[in-house]
Amino acid sequence: MEIMDIHGGKTLAGSVTVGGAKNSTVALIPASILSHTKVVFDSVPQIKDVENLRAILGDMNVPSTIDESVLTIDPSNIKQVPLTSGKIQSLRASYYFMGALLSRFGEAVVSFPGGDDIGPRPIDQHIRGFQALGATVHFENDSIHIKAPDTGLVGTMIKFDFISVGATINMILASVLAHGQTTIENAAREPEIIDLATFLNNMGARIRGAGTSQIKIEGVESLSSKNSHTIIPDRIEAGTYIIIAAAIGNGIWIKNVIPEHLDLFLGKLEEMGVNMQIGEDSVYVYPTERLVNVEIKTSPFPGFATDLQQPISSLMFLGEGQGVIHDTIYPKRVRHIPELCKMGAKIWKHENEIRILKSDHLQGTDVTADEIRAGASLMITGLIAPGETRIHDAGNILRGYDRVVHKLRSLGAEVRIIDEQ
Incomplete structure (x- = not known):
């Protein structure tokens, strides 16, 4: 201590x-596992949340190196494993692995996230969004189990009851590889949402409207990083x-x-x-x-x-x-x-x-x-x-x-x- x-x-x-923005970084690192090639982030803040997220990547056989503010992540040999360790429970932003793993593997098992105690931050909107895309969700041993149908997630209309940055990010991550078009209504408009969409679009995603209350995502077959991404x-x-x-x-x-x-x-x-x-x-x-x-x-x-x-x-x-x-x-x-x-x-x-x-x-x-x-x-x-x-x-x-x-x-x-x- x-x-x-x-x-x-x-x-x-x-x-x-x-x-670089902490609230971008903690979404971009989970998003990196959607790439089939090495990912390089520049202007990465030297904070403990980055260390914790890198440790979680290591559990999935995703090596990473950091040189001052440049973080390199190689998800090419990623393994699908349940994320149920204390690392997940201590970090609120770890819930972005739900959308990323569901998108990459069609399945995610993630412990309930922890983080700062600043009042209720329910994840019911995340769950309803995953279900709208066709996934089944159940809870077991303090973990969330999310599974896509064998035919994959299918784009749909998702309308949030209230604005949620976390739910908006998770729906983007879950939708970029889904079949067809997903529309997110009442989406969060934070600059960190735009930063994430820019990174994903540069890998081949088709996301329009980031930074507005309506985001449209046309699913693609795969994503690959080609250039480094500088965090806002x-x-x-x-x-x-x-x-x-x-x-x-x-x-x-x-x-x-x-x-x-x-x-x-x-x-x-x-x-x-x-x-x-x-x-x-x-x-x-x-x-x-x-x-x-x-x-x-x-x-x-x-x-x-x-x-x-x-x-x-x-x-x-x-x-x-x-x-x-x-x-x-x-x-x-x-x-x-x-x-x-x-x-x-x-x-x-x-x-x-x-x-x-x-x-x-x-x-x-x-x-x-x-x-x-x-x-x-x-x-x-x-x-x-x-x-x-x-x-x-x-x-x-x-x-x-x-x-x-x-x-x-x-x-x-x-x-x-x-x-x-």
Whole structure:
């Protein structure tokens, strides 16, 4: 178990380069098994989720190598095996192997996925989608067994009751090799969906409409990778560093950003009083003199991302007036609140919203990161607060943020990872 040790209260400056998107990467790696040739990904973030996914590939006789940010995967001798180990249960994104294995082999046996505890994330829409394509689904020994008919999956109309990134990705993976056309209605529109579709189309898939609420997929016979795929920048990592720059920066340049992926977020920061220069692929944040708190409501893309609601709460500790956050995606994503209160933060849950006031007496102390974005909020607050902050279970932060300690140190932060023992 790792501890992130921060000596906060220091002004930071310089530049930082954002890595590849975690939420793309964790879908692209399972998607790689659909190829009959080697797959190469560039701009791969150095995070623990990548290590875990590579271990799962190894269980299927799919070797992989990584050289800095370049990941090479060879699925040419893949073996069909049940994925029921603890590796699967510890990683939420492992459920993308359901769609990928079903597409490649016509069958998938996968343990119920784990991941961050941020409230219910049911997979019933995934199951109904697989069934609509003709697969049978049953549950046995805490695993999901999915099997296509002997004649293969058949394209159909799939309409989601509510927008789900995970279900959209799984239906794309299951449909690319199905017979005929599949139409996904009420599909998620996140940039990571477009990234996945771009990768698959470059291998020979026929996917249209990614990034809109209607995606059409014409099934093909096989897929083969021919060129490397560069993963899009991580918009959540970019947003996190922009928040850090606004909170304690003396001029910080955040590079490798797609500003269009952060439109509403950047708009809210401008409303708060953050002075930024937004370029084609970067954001420069000037020193901020005065912040005013705002009201934020999370929603599916292109709305305000739920993954940024916890990080931005730390910025609100510096703002005048009351900040209000309504998380409509994961309303139970509030386990960071008692930890922040230990640091002197004025933050509390009121009915279905989070309320925040300016907190003049923040102080470093021992806290625990229960999940990735809660950990990010504690990390930002630890950088703001004077004294020493020790974040236990810091592995949750390392799961989602590329070389975070190295990047923070490059800005002048005093931060390190130490062993819990």
